[in-house]
Amino acid sequence: MADDVTHNARKRGLRTTLSHIGRATKREHGFVNPPLLRGSTVLIPTVAERKALAAKRGERVLTYGTGGSSTHWALEDAIAAVEGGTRCYIVSTGLAAVTTPLLAFLKAGDHMLMPDHVYGPARSFASGILKNFGVETTFYVPEIDGAGLAALMRPNTKVVYTESPGSHTFEVQDVPAIARAAHAGGAKVFMDNTWGIHHFQPFKHGVDVSIQAATKYPAGHSDVLIGAITVNDEADWQVLHAAGRELGQYASPDDCWLTLRGMRTMAVRLQAQMESALLVAHWLRQQPEVARVLHPALPGAPGHALWRRDFTGACSLFGVEFQPQFSPEATHRFVEALDLFGIGASWGGFESLAVPTTGFITRTAEGGKFAGPVVRLHIGLEDPDDLIDDLGQGLAALRDFRG
Ligand SMILES: *Cc1c(COP(=O)(O)O)cnc(C)c1O
Numbered sequence: 001m002a003d004d005v006t007h008n009a010r011k012r013g014l015r016t017t018l019s020h021i022g023r024a025t026k027r028e029h030g031f032v033n034p035p036l037l038r039g040s041t042v043l044i045p046t047v048a049e050r051k052a053l054a055a056k057r058g059e060r061v062l063t064y065g066t067g068g069s070s071t072h073w074a075l076e077d078a079i080a081a082v083e084g085g086t087r088c089y090i091v092s093t094g095l096a097a098v099t100t101p102l103l104a105f106l107k108a109g110d111h112m113l114m115p116d117h118v119y120g121p122a123r124s125f126a127s128g129i130l131k132n133f134g135v136e137t138t139f140y141v142p143e144i145d146g147a148g149l150a151a152l153m154r155p156n157t158k159v160v161y162t163e164s165p166g167s168h169t170f171e172v173q174d175v176p177a178i179a180r181a182a183h184a185g186g187a188k189v190f191m192d193n194t195w196g197i198h199h200f201q202p203f204k205h206g207v208d209v210s211i212q213a214a215t216k217y218p219a220g221h222s223d224v225l226i227g228a229i230t231v232n233d234e235a236d237w238q239v240l241h242a243a244g245r246e247l248g249q250y251a252s253p254d255d256c257w258l259t260l261r262g263m264r265t266m267a268v269r270l271q272a273q274m275e276s277a278l279l280v281a282h283w284l285r286q287q288p289e290v291a292r293v294l295h296p297a298l299p300g301a302p303g304h305a306l307w308r309r310d311f312t313g314a315c316s317l318f319g320v321e322f323q324p325q326f327s328p329e330a331t332h333r334f335v336e337a338l339d340l341f342g343i344g345a346s347w348g349g350f351e352s353l354a355v356p357t358t359g360f361i362t363r364t365a366e367g368g369k370f371a372g373p374v375v376r377l378h379i380g381l382e383d384p385d386d387l388i389d390d391l392g393q394g395l396a397a398l399r400d401f402r403g
Contacts, residue, residue, distance in 0.1 A: 014198055015267040017081050022074030022260055034074045036257040040065035058241050066245065071253040075260045076228075079218065082263075083193065083210050084201045085230035087237045090256060091249040094213025097227030098122045098192065099129075101209045102159065104243030105188050108134030110158040113149070113182075115142040115173065116365040117166030119192060123362065141365045142166055143303075146177035153185035162207070163192040164200070165303055167347075168357045168376060169368065170294040170319050172303030175310065179206025188236075194348075197270070199313035203232040209240070216348025217315060220262035220269055224255045269350070269381065273316035276387065277379040283388050284320055289395050291372050294319035316379040317347045319357060322398070324372040330401040331356050331373045337397035340382055340390045347378035352387060354378075 028034055042062045044050040053063045060073055068076075072090050080088040091097050102125065106112060114126055116139045126137040140152055142164075149160065160182035164173035179189045183206065191207040193200055197217055202210040212218065212228040219226055229244075231237050274297075281295040295318035296307035307314070322331055334354075335343055341354035357374040379387065
């Protein structure tokens with residue numbers, strides 16, 4: 001039994017990697033799982049040793065709780081392997097995994113490019129706190145090509161942000177082309193890779209900083225909030241890690257431990273949920289009330305060609321655009337009529353969810369308009385036949401709605 005399997009992780013399949021990574025069986029007295037290590041103060045025998053340890057900031061040494069412990073490092077290794085990067089930094093929430101690297105890599109006078117479909121709180125952070133701190137953001141059409149992006153670059157553009165597909169409207173981005181144009185202009189490429197988790201390998205496609213709301217599939221049980229930032233370059237790690245420490249970023253070891261536990265089964269959950277989501281998406285596409293199913297892995301759906309080129313699979317989150325004769329209120333009736341789908345934020349847990357999307361969309365660039373109302377579905381681990389039955393009775397309520 002190898003005690004440290006991290007170095008091999010990228011040659012192996014995801015299921016093997018997730019079964020073995022982040023374990024230190026010898027050190028942990030033979031227990032399969034790393035124990036949960038909690039603590040703030042670390043006692044160091046001498047002043048001289050304390051000084052020597054302080055010089056190793058950024059390395060895995062125990063000097064104080066905020067530097068993390070073996071519980072954090074086990075999870076960091078697991079996420080770095082999933083993302084295909086060299087180092088990962090665990091932070092308190094998915095949103096903190098968005099804001100921490102933005103604060104690390106941007107300063108007053110800089111410019112950022114962000115896709116118009118970006119996760120709402122990321123947009124608010126750019127338009128609020130970053131703007132107040134002197135960073136200007138231009139929101140671009142998510143389907144932009146390399147030449148289009150190059151035309152938006154300014155001498156002071158320091159970050160080009162991507163999210164592919166968008167987590168409400170599911171446009172797939174040409175990340176490699178965007179990354180080439182961004183790098184040519186001297187900017188770092190960020191990606192919110194929560195949807196693509198493992199099925200999109202960010203560093204093979206030109207991304208410098210990959211963001212995971214690990215709250216979703218890694219934690220996987222709708223009971224933990226946690227975020228992860230992964231990089232593939234030592235200099236980027238130094239910038240990111242120093243900023244995270246200065247910002248006081250820290251995740252509870254209990255939440256790290258729960259997330260690592262969730263990750264042991266993540267590959268099989270993802271596979272089962274992807275298959276169910278595709279069954280449900282195919283069925284929905286045949287229903288007369290549905291105008292389009294916004295699922296990139298569905299042949300003929302928006303973004304399918306780019307998805308085929310760059311992704312090796314899908315998660316279980318997608319959108320349903322209804323025919324324009326249905327009002328948003330009728331779709332509210334639809335989601336309320338469902339028994340097995342809860343109405344709630346977040347996704348990636350074991351249970352199905354349905355939320356109307358239209359109200360969340362704030363756009364300033366061209367495009368991004370839908371003729372009919374959109375509902376976002378998250379497919380959980382329920383039996384897909386039961387979910388389809390439930391959606392059938394939801395569609396009956398939609399047809400019967402008189403508003
Ligand atoms: C949920 C989510 C986040 C934020 O994660 P939290 O842990 O809820 O803060 C970031 N990006 C995307 C795409 C998300 O869906």
